[in-house]
Amino acid sequence: MVNLYMRLKILDPQNIGRNLLRLLGYLLGYRRYLCHSLKNISLLNIAPVRAVFFKQIYFTGIEAFGMVSLIATLIGFVIITQVANIVGSGSELMGKILIWTVVREMGPLFSAIVIIARSGTAVASELGSMKVGREVESLRVMGIDPMGYLIVPRITGIIVSVFVLTFYFQIMAVAGGLVLSSMFSTISFSENIKSILSTLSMFEIGVSLLKSLVFGLVISTVVCYQGFGVRRSITEIPQAATRAVMQSLFLVIIFDGIITFISFL
Numbered sequence: 001m002v003n004l005y006m007r008l009k010i011l012d013p014q015n016i017g018r019n020l021l022r023l024l025g026y027l028l029g030y031r032r033y034l035c036h037s038l039k040n041i042s043l044l045n046i047a048p049v050r051a052v053f054f055k056q057i058y059f060t061g062i063e064a065f066g067m068v069s070l071i072a073t074l075i076g077f078v079i080i081t082q083v084a085n086i087v088g089s090g091s092e093l094m095g096k097i098l099i100w101t102v103v104r105e106m107g108p109l110f111s112a113i114v115i116i117a118r119s120g121t122a123v124a125s126e127l128g129s130m131k132v133g134r135e136v137e138s139l140r141v142m143g144i145d146p147m148g149y150l151i152v153p154r155i156t157g158i159i160v161s162v163f164v165l166t167f168y169f170q171i172m173a174v175a176g177g178l179v180l181s182s183m184f185s186t187i188s189f190s191e192n193i194k195s196i197l198s199t200l201s202m203f204e205i206g207v208s209l210l211k212s213l214v215f216g217l218v219i220s221t222v223v224c225y226q227g228f229g230v231r232r233s234i235t236e237i238p239q240a241a242t243r244a245v246m247q248s249l250f251l252v253i254i255f256d257g258i259i260t261f262i263s264f265l
Contacts, residue, residue, distance in 0.1 A: 026247070029229070034221045036147055037155040043148045044156065052149065056157025060119040061164055068114055069176070072169045075106060076177020096199050098174065103204050104263075107170035108211035109256055112219060115162055116248045120223040123154060124244035127227030128237035136228075151228065155220040162216030166208065207263045214255050222248045 043049045083097050127150065130136050136146045174196060226244035230236045 026225075029225050030221045033147075033151060033155070033225050033228075034217060037152045037221075040148055040152050041156060043152050049149055049153050053153035053157045056123075056154050057161055059122070060115060060158050061161030064114060064118060064161075064165060065168065067118070068111065068165055068169050069172050071110065071114065072172035073176030073180060075110070076102060076173035076175075077180040078177075079106075079173075080177045098196055099200055099204050102173045103170050103200070103208050104211075104260070105256075107173065107208055108166045108215055109252070111162060111166040111169045111212065112215040112252045113249070115158070115165065116219055116223075116245055116252070119158065119161075120219060120244050120248055121241045123158070123223045124227035124241040125237055127154075127224060128230035128240045131228065131230045132232065132234050132237065146228075151224050154224055158220035158223070159213070159216035162219060163209070163212045166212035166215075170208065203263075207259065211256060211259050214259065215252050218251045218255060219248045222251065 044053055079101055080098065130150070136150070139146045139149060178193065223244040226240045226247070230240050
């Protein structure tokens, strides 16, 4: 009976319409925040706004280098070892598989997941705490635009961080993975580097960088929108952080599939 009730509730036209309207509201809000940030990117020329921008890059990007290095090296080691055992070390097919898995897919996707898990919740919670603590109202009283001071530098800072971390992840996954593989097995470092470089093209790099740019736009917009959407209650902060993480992950995977599908056409 309970399962039947839940199914009927899910299929209820009012419930479906309510969810569609909520989704539309989210998408319009994301568009508004992103357009506002891109239009007002010149605010980074102002020293206080630029300081927030650099702090966001330091927190989201630089402080994540250690975690990304470890994850990328271990993932690269596992992939390279498994692929070498299947197709042989130094083969052209091995270079193609590494580019498809690490450069095209895992580099952008894992970098995005690390930033969502590490920085997405933090940014959403921070902005939510500012709303609850009335710090945003204090900025308005002082004549400071909260969107320009809080949102613009955070969105641009996260975009830059995702872009740089993706490139760094790919280098560490390939180079670090090959170094570990050559240390603990008979896989040749030089042969595999030549195989990868011979099959790597500007198209592969372009697809990877496009994904990192899109993922950065999605993550930064979603976490800032959800965090800044907190109103009066402190209990809304963890709810906003949860929505920011889940919606960021969902949209990142959706856009990853779309870009991958288009790139193979």
